Amino acid sequence: MVSRNKSDSSMRDKFQLLRSVTNSHAESETSIIADASKYIKNLKKKVEEINNVTTSEQYFCDPTDPMVTVETLENEFLINITSRKNDGGMLVCLLEAFEDLGLDVVEARVSCTDSFSMHAVGSSNNDDGESMDAEAVKHAVEVAVRTCSDGHDHYKKTATY
Numbered sequence: 001m002v003s004r005n006k007s008d009s010s011m012r013d014k015f016q017l018l019r020s021v022t023n024s025h026a027e028s029e030t031s032i033i034a035d036a037s038k039y040i041k042n043l044k045k046k047v048e049e050i051n052n053v054t055t056s057e058q059y060f061c062d063p064t065d066p067m068v069t070v071e072t073l074e075n076e077f078l079i080n081i082t083s084r085k086n087d088g089g090m091l092v093c094l095l096e097a098f099e100d101l102g103l104d105v106v107e108a109r110v111s112c113t114d115s116f117s118m119h120a121v122g123s124s125n126n127d128d129g130e131s132m133d134a135e136a137v138k139h140a141v142e143v144a145v146r147t148c149s150d151g152h153d154h155y156k157k158t159a160t161y
Contacts, residue, residue, distance in 0.1 A: 019032045067083075068145065070134040073121070076123045077122045078105060078119075079118070079119070079120045079137065082118075083116040086112045087116075087148050089114075090116050093147070093148040098142070101122075101135070103124060104124075105121070106120075106122065106123050107120065108120040
């Protein structure tokens with residue numbers, strides 16, 4: 001009879017432990033188990049939410065970010081740059097790259113709050129008769145964007161066009 005009392009006591013202790021872990025205020029064993037089940041479901045939801053956040057953060061670390069496109073429009077270039085992050089000084093780096101290329105910015109829309117977006121029209125101001133192609137402009141812009149995070153002084157030292 002002593003062993004049965006021990007097992008009853010042990011079972012009660014385990015229910016009390018379960019009750020405290022799940023923050024249950026229930027008195028009956030059935031209610032404690034029901035509260036534990038709800039607690040586990042809530043934990044599963046939290047894990048799913050954390051996994052969703054982690055997945056979306058991985059999305060923001062996309063290796064194709066930033067995206068640069070350059071199109072030729074008669075004597076001008078339509079330049080689009082989008083990045084999910086805004087490294088300090090990106091706009092300055094890009095304007096310096098345009099200057100180094102001999103591009104005058106004819107029109108531009110820039111957003112650099114949390115992310116960075118630039119849609120610009122650049123016109124070649126090269127008077128030496130040398131024509132520029134969209135690939136050269138794209139390469140120069142990509143170099144400027146990549147090196148921007150190191151500071152624009154580094155950009156001037158490493159960029160060659």
